[in-house]
Every structure is written in structure tokens, then in C-alpha cells.
Amino acid sequence: MRVRTLTIPILIFVLSISGVSAQVDYLKLRDRYQLSCRIVDSVELSEAKVFYDSIAQFDIRPGLLEYYSDHAFLHYLMYLKWSNRDDLKIAANSYKFCWVKHQDMDALWSLGMVYGALGDCKQSIWFTERYLEERPDAEIDYKQVYLRYKACLD
Numbered sequence: 001m002r003v004r005t006l007t008i009p010i011l012i013f014v015l016s017i018s019g020v021s022a023q024v025d026y027l028k029l030r031d032r033y034q035l036s037c038r039i040v041d042s043v044e045l046s047e048a049k050v051f052y053d054s055i056a057q058f059d060i061r062p063g064l065l066e067y068y069s070d071h072a073f074l075h076y077l078m079y080l081k082w083s084n085r086d087d088l089k090i091a092a093n094s095y096k097f098c099w100v101k102h103q104d105m106d107a108l109w110s111l112g113m114v115y116g117a118l119g120d121c122k123q124s125i126w127f128t129e130r131y132l133e134e135r136p137d138a139e140i141d142y143k144q145v146y147l148r149y150k151a152c153l154d
Contacts, residue, residue, distance in 0.1 A: 017133070020041070020133060022059065023038060023058060023060070023061050024058040024059065024060050024061070024063075025061065025062060025063060026055065026060050026062070026063030026064070026066055026067045026099075027057065027062055027063040027066060028060050029063075030066060030067075030070065032051070033047075033048050033051050033052075033070075033094045034141055035048060035070060035073055035074055037066065040077055040081070045074070045078055045081055046079060048074050049069065049074065049078070052067075052070070052071050052074055055067065056071075064101075064102075065098055065101075065102040065104060068094045068095075068097045068098050069094070069095070069098050069104065069106070069107065071090075071092030071094045072090075072091040072092075072093075072095045072098070072110065072111075072114075073091070074091040075088070075091040075094065076088070076091045076110075076113075076114065079091065079117070082153060083111040085118065087116050088114055088117055089118070091110075091114050092111060092114045092115065092118070095107045095110045095114060096111065097105075097110045099111065105131065105134055105135050105138075106130035108127050108128075108130050108141055109127075109128070109131045111123070111127040112124050112127035112128035112131060112148060113144075113148075115127060116148050116151055116152075121151070121152035124151075124152065125149065125152060128145060128148050
């Protein structure tokens, strides 16, 4: 997951000399920072945040949906590492973008998870139920659904 130290400055330099409305093909850059569910250390998260923040200042085409989805996941991982609720709010906003602008079904499930972590049971259940309605043939982890409802009852 580590990006070579010069990648971000070179990226910024190349894009800045190409004009004010520089575009980034996120799909070509995405492989440099593939976050996963494995344990991620603080350095990797910090480097990933710099990477995503540097890309955000440009016009992202193609790959805007993937960028926001990865950005949301990064902030969820940051929340798991440092327990900063602001990271959950940022993750929720990025996942909302994925759902509202791109109708990304996976964003519904993730929104249910993030709002559950925020303690917003109404939103957590709404997004979880919406996911279940929109994806009736999907393989559903009903234990997770149960745990979301149970957390809201406690």
C-alpha cells in the first residue's frame, strides 16, 4: 500500500502544469493505494489520506464513484484506528455521494454500517432496509442485519 515518496509531488506537478481544470483518471491511479480490510498501520493511513486529499483538488474523470467509495472506506478505517467520529461523518458523506449520484447499491449497506457506528439508528435501519429491498437476490449477511437491529434496541 505504500506509495513511493515522490508519487504525490510528481502527480501534483504534472497536473498543475496541464492547466487550471486538470483532470485525473482515478482508475489509473487507484492501484497505488488499494485499501483492504486487513490491519492497516497509522503510517499507511496517513499516506493514503495525503494521496486522497491531493487527488480531491482535481476534476476526477473517470473514476469519481470509485474515488468517493475509496475515500469513504479510508475514513472508516481511520475511525477504526483513532476513534474520531468526524471520520465517520466524512465516510457517511462520501457514501451518500455514491448512492445519490451513482445509485451504488454497496453504498447503501455501508451507510447502514456507518450510521450504526454513529449511533443514528433511524438512518442505520433505513439504509439497511433499503439495501435489502434494492438487492433481493444478493447474498445477505443476516447476522449483520440482526446486529444492526439489536444495537438499536439496546
